[in-house]
Amino acid sequence: xxxxxxxxxxxxxxxxxxxxxxxINNSPVVREKTKQKVLAxxxxxxxxxxxxxxxxxxxxxxxxxxxxxxxxxANVKDMIGGIGDTGRHLEYNINxxxxxxxxxxxxxxxxxxxxxxxxxxxxxxxxxxxxxxxxKALEKYHLPTVVIGKKIDDEKIGSVSIDVKSxxxxxxxxxxxxxxxxxxxxxxxxxxxxxxxxxxGINEAYQAAGLEFNAENSVYCSTExxxxxxxxxxxxxxxxxxxxxxxxxxxxxxxxNALDDMNIKVPEQTExxxxxxxxxxxxxxxxxxxxxxxxxDMGALAVRxxxxxxxxxxxxxxxxxxxxxxxxxxxxx
Amino acid sequence: xxxxxxxxxxxxxxxxxxxxxxxINNSPVVREKTKQKVLAxxxxxxxxxxxxxxxxxxxxxxxxxxxxxxxxxANVKDMIGGIGDTGRHLEYNINxxxxxxxxxxxxxxxxxxxxxxxxxxxxxxxxxxxxxxxxKALEKYHLPTVVIGKKIDDEKIGSVSIDVKSxxxxxxxxxxxxxxxxxxxxxxxxxxxxxxxxxxGINEAYQAAGLEFNAENSVYCSTExxxxxxxxxxxxxxxxxxxxxxxxxxxxxxxxNALDDMNIKVPEQTExxxxxxxxxxxxxxxxxxxxxxxxxDMGALAVRxxxxxxxxxxxxxxxxxxxxxxxxxxxxx
DNA sequence: TTGAAAGCGCTAACAA
DNA sequence: TTGTTAGCGCTTTCAA
Numbered sequence: 001x002x003x004x005x006x007x008x009x010x011x012x013x014x015x016x017x018x019x020x021x022x023x024i025n026n027s028p029v030v031r032e033k034t035k036q037k038v039l040a041x042x043x044x045x046x047x048x049x050x051x052x053x054x055x056x057x058x059x060x061x062x063x064x065x066x067x068x069x070x071x072x073x074a075n076v077k078d079m080i081g082g083i084g085d086t087g088r089h090l091e092y093n094i095n096x097x098x099x100x101x102x103x104x105x106x107x108x109x110x111x112x113x114x115x116x117x118x119x120x121x122x123x124x125x126x127x128x129x130x131x132x133x134x135x136k137a138l139e140k141y142h143l144p145t146v147v148i149g150k151k152i153d154d155e156k157i158g159s160v161s162i163d164v165k166s167x168x169x170x171x172x173x174x175x176x177x178x179x180x181x182x183x184x185x186x187x188x189x190x191x192x193x194x195x196x197x198x199x200x201g202i203n204e205a206y207q208a209a210g211l212e213f214n215a216e217n218s219v220y221c222s223t224e225x226x227x228x229x230x231x232x233x234x235x236x237x238x239x240x241x242x243x244x245x246x247x248x249x250x251x252x253x254x255x256x257n258a259l260d261d262m263n264i265k266v267p268e269q270t271e272x273x274x275x276x277x278x279x280x281x282x283x284x285x286x287x288x289x290x291x292x293x294x295x296x297d298m299g300a301l302a303v304r305x306x307x308x309x310x311x312x313x314x315x316x317x318x319x320x321x322x323x324x325x326x327x328x329x330x331x332x333x
Numbered sequence: 334x335x336x337x338x339x340x341x342x343x344x345x346x347x348x349x350x351x352x353x354x355x356x357i358n359n360s361p362v363v364r365e366k367t368k369q370k371v372l373a374x375x376x377x378x379x380x381x382x383x384x385x386x387x388x389x390x391x392x393x394x395x396x397x398x399x400x401x402x403x404x405x406x407a408n409v410k411d412m413i414g415g416i417g418d419t420g421r422h423l424e425y426n427i428n429x430x431x432x433x434x435x436x437x438x439x440x441x442x443x444x445x446x447x448x449x450x451x452x453x454x455x456x457x458x459x460x461x462x463x464x465x466x467x468x469k470a471l472e473k474y475h476l477p478t479v480v481i482g483k484k485i486d487d488e489k490i491g492s493v494s495i496d497v498k499s500x501x502x503x504x505x506x507x508x509x510x511x512x513x514x515x516x517x518x519x520x521x522x523x524x525x526x527x528x529x530x531x532x533x534g535i536n537e538a539y540q541a542a543g544l545e546f547n548a549e550n551s552v553y554c555s556t557e558x559x560x561x562x563x564x565x566x567x568x569x570x571x572x573x574x575x576x577x578x579x580x581x582x583x584x585x586x587x588x589x590n591a592l593d594d595m596n597i598k599v600p601e602q603t604e605x606x607x608x609x610x611x612x613x614x615x616x617x618x619x620x621x622x623x624x625x626x627x628x629x630d631m632g633a634l635a636v637r638x639x640x641x642x643x644x645x646x647x648x649x650x651x652x653x654x655x656x657x658x659x660x661x662x663x664x665x666x
Numbered sequence: 667t668t669g670a671a672a673g674c675g676c677t678a679a680c681a682a
Numbered sequence: 683t684t685g686t687t688a689g690c691g692c693t694t695t696c697a698a
Contacts, residue, residue: 018694031667055674056692094428116381118426119383349684385674
């Protein structure tokens with residue numbers, strides 16, 4: 001089957017290819033009658049303009065890349081809904097680039113290389129441990145960039161993030177006020193909610209109360225539920241806390257399940273506050289009090305911001321902070 | 334910043350652009366010394382070949398599209414790991430096309446249109462209620478196609494699926510043999526495990542035992558945990574079953590949680606068997622006996638099969654059936 | 667309002 | 683082993 005090109009349409013419609021080009025690009029100059037004639041031929045021949053050729057001619061691909069390490073996918077997925085919808089509505093294609101998790105610098109270099117070769121118009125990154133290196137590797141190609149999950153202070157780079165520092169500070173402060181000072185923080189493996197900022201918030205809350213956060217009250221966990229569950233069953237054999245704050249609600253499920261097995265009552269003996277408020281929070285027994293993060297919106301906003309960069313539209317701020325909200329459920333009093 | 338092109342490299346290296354082209358395409362004919370000289374210049378100028386131009390020249394984009402309705406994302410995500418990794422290793426880009434969930438035929442037409450315009454080399458579809466319409470809309474463009482989640486009997490279309498019919502038949506038969514005849518089947522909203530095939534398997538198992546499956550013992554559920562949970566709490570007020578089989582383990586969690594609230598003991602009074610064996614199965618209390626589906630592999634195999642089509646490599650079969658395995662946990666005796 | 671023609675950055679005969 | 687040249691299918695001046 002021969003592919004229909006703009007020439008075929010031009011010949012069939014008895015006009016020049018420039019006119020066909022104008023029609024498919026909605027140019028206002030073409031006479032209505034000509035336009036209808038051309039459109040009829042396009043319909044008849046089922047002509048689909050070749051975006052590759054257009055891309056070469058215009059130096060634009062109307063494609064944006066999303067870029068993340070494979071291991072982050074479980075968290076990134078929540079944003080993809082918003083990215084997909086918004087991309088579609090604004091008529092951008094979405095190109096997914098993932099990096100291996102072996103994760104030496106080489107993979108960053110190679111994925112950046114693939115992104116550059118593909119000539120996408122812009123890129124969306126997700127915060128992770130190697131975000132700075134990735135930004136650095138991308139820098140010289142002057143690709144419009146938006147980062148999700150971390151506030152970036154650079155007028156050339158956009159970002160969509162949550163003020164987890166304030167959120168963490170508020171949560172911790174409210175417990176300190178109630179006299180609950182033994183708070184454990186469980187670091188998530190992923191970094192879409194920025195770990196460092198959470199730690200800052202916790203520290204500030206303690207300082208504001210004239211106390212100091214005990215570094216031992218901060219533990220790390222893995223991305224695997226099973227590992228975490230076992231880790232916490234072991235942990236609770238010897239330790240207990242009044243309050244546990246965790247960065248990702250899937251980890252929170254491991255925590256409440258482990259607490260249950262150790263016969264520590266939630267929320268009576270230990271209160272658990274999670275973040276992210278995904279479906280894991282409502283599946284858990286008891287259901288988890290959880291910081292809601294508007295994941296869909298973050299994806300949508302990132303695409304919107306990026307396309308504003310691409311169209312040189314004015315932006316109010318290139319560091320968007322989205323609202324979060326603590327949703328109380330049964331894992332806290 | 335001016336973009337470096339193949340001309341710049343050619344001039345700087347003192348060769349023709351054809352030679353540069355040969356070098357970047359690893360042509361064996363170019364003399365080693367020339368090759369090194371060119372590579373040095375490429376490195377020096379940080380030249381990244383424009384894939385758009387190459388795509389236009391070769392009529393190939395080395396890009397494959399993945400195509401699914403937004404609502405299916407929660408299920409598709411499990412396959413994307415394998416797709417991303419395999420695509421990267423085989424040097425294909427992955428373009429993600431989603432359809433709106435409003436879902437009239439128009440959205441199928443428009444997404445197919447976007448796929449065709451983008452000139453991807455091939456497409457991977459995920460089984461859903463409108464898969465047949467989508468395949469039909471795609472047909473005339475002769476795009477190499479692989480479907481995940483449903484066996485397709487068409488020599489032009491590849492597929493990667495699970496034999497859920499046999500799996501369901503086996504599970505149900507084993508309960509019937511034990512004298513447990515009151516089995517409820519909960520239809521998942523998603524169709525990656527093919528609902529129709531599961532029903533066939535169930536019916537065959539009953540027939541083989543000289544019985545008939547009661548159509549009332551088949552209920553539907555939604556994609557939302559909360560809806561399902563409420564639906565089953567209500568359901569179990571008046572009904573109970575010896576065994577519940579459900580198509581997706583997230584729904585299984587809603588079921589065991591609802592059973593727990595209604596004081597129906599699992600597995601003593603009711604046994605629950607789920608499918609998909611995602612992390613929801615191990616998070617549930619009790620943990621769910623679940624049919625493991627090799628989701629990562631399905632994604633990987635789909636890409637591999639598709640690239641074989643693209644390279645005219647020989648394929649053993651274009652309808653790949655992957656193995657499944659029932660993993661016993663605490664929701665069954 | 668339309669057409670002619672150059673150009674986007676490559677690949678792939680074909681010739682040398 | 684290398685170079686010349688004609689496309690690939692569009693967009694976009696410029697001229698008419």
